[in-house]
Amino acid sequence: MKMSLSRDVCVVGAGMTRFHHKLHAEKQGREIFVEAALEAAASVDNGFSLRDAEALYLGCFSSDMFEKQAHISALMADWLSINPMPAVRVEDACASSGVAINLGALAVASGLYDVVLVGGVEKMRNLDTSQVTDTLAMAADTSYEAAMGFTFPGLYAAIANAHFKRYGSTWEQLASITVKNHVNGALNDKAQYQETIMEIAGKLGERKGLKFKDELEFLRSELNPMVASPLRLFDCCPISDGAAVVILAAEEVASRFTDAPVKLLGLGQASDSMALHDREDLTTLKATTLASRQAYNMAGIKAKDVDVACVHDCFTVAEMVASEDLGFFPKGKGGVAAVEGRTGLSGDKPINPDGGLKAKGHPVGATGAAMVVEIYKQIRGQAGRHQIKDVEVGLTHNVGAAGATVAVQVYGR
């Protein structure tokens, strides 16, 4: 594979709705998506009309199940009033918009288009929790995993247990990731949960007449029920509605839109066996390793050069494993690094400064694009209360299901 693009691609604008479980209850996916696209357009320094775009790449996992609406690429182009427009829906489970970013970038790099819109949307809260559990399990192998009783959290729970056994990692290490991501989410006005774990513990505890002396006591309590052992409710990202949109432009036209574009330095993508049981090593997502090495090679960097990363923490264990597979920490040491605070806002390898999927929320099809929104702001110094100091290089890592698809991008100036 050639390790460079035919021409350079930049992000020149980015926007997202707040991710939330109630806020968008009265809206459809189309309205959420238009909100995100309008915010992205308004974010462009020198002004932007949505009609400046020449194509739309849209990540969405399952509007079909969640909203009984298919063909939503054309629907969104229509609702943005940008017809006629080549509009493409990408479905790669929770990696849908991360893959859409890659495809949009490749379309610009090819020279066919100068400017494209890339985004993602998911309106999940139309269904109740058990229906959402069934729908998400469709991202695993329906015939050979879900048919035997595996849920989506169940697959990551098996990964956690395999990692615990092999490396001696612990649930307490995972809990430190929960705590950290809620600290970060509390500083992000786009996050679903803008409360620390102690604030949540205080609120929930008051209703039950319970008091907790620290986060761990709360996270071990009955108020944090088991979902799939060892993963409890607060190890899992919530069910969310939301959308995110970024505007990609060829570097040679980017100056029309902004003096401070963010350059896509490298991208990568890989697949792995659909079923977890077909993998020899359950403690690693091989597709993460492969996709990230492609992106690092294209960018001409190493893992140590990444200043901030948005990694796919659909479950706490997923962040721990990703922090190892991306090369930030040695295999088996991701949990220890989290406990030591190395992945916090002031750590040497900040991960998910926006709260991650855990606190920011995870409208699955929108997540990959939302990561780019965050990294765009981090590199431009516009991330507000959760800004990391001196960001030169940022990474996004978007995973489909239990690692059968992974898309990675590296951004800089």
Add this chain to the structure above:
Amino acid sequence: MSEFTVNAFVKGLSEEKLKGCRCKSCGRLMLPPRMVCRSCGSTDLEPHQFAGTGFVKASTVIYVPLTRFQSMCPHSVGVVQLDEGEGISGLLLSGGEAVEPGTRVKAKYVKDGDRVILAFQPV
């Protein structure tokens, strides 16, 4: 038409058989059966029945189940490494208790309405 289908595997479960296949070119065994060899890409395959014995590689106890498993909840499910070397997912018949990795298991076929679920019993 290929005989190595999901339907053939599922029908095998109702006959209490684990129907996989073997690559005649490189000898790779596969369960469930596939149409193209995972190791060498050959399509020259023959049926192979698996013994159904192995050990638990990793597992979990599910407390928030799929709707079709609600009546069994909490239930254990896991990845089983079969003695032939292939991995497969299965319900673990442990009374909702956690199953230690390395535990030896044997295939069981659990009838649930009109379907048969592949399960494993600790031995």
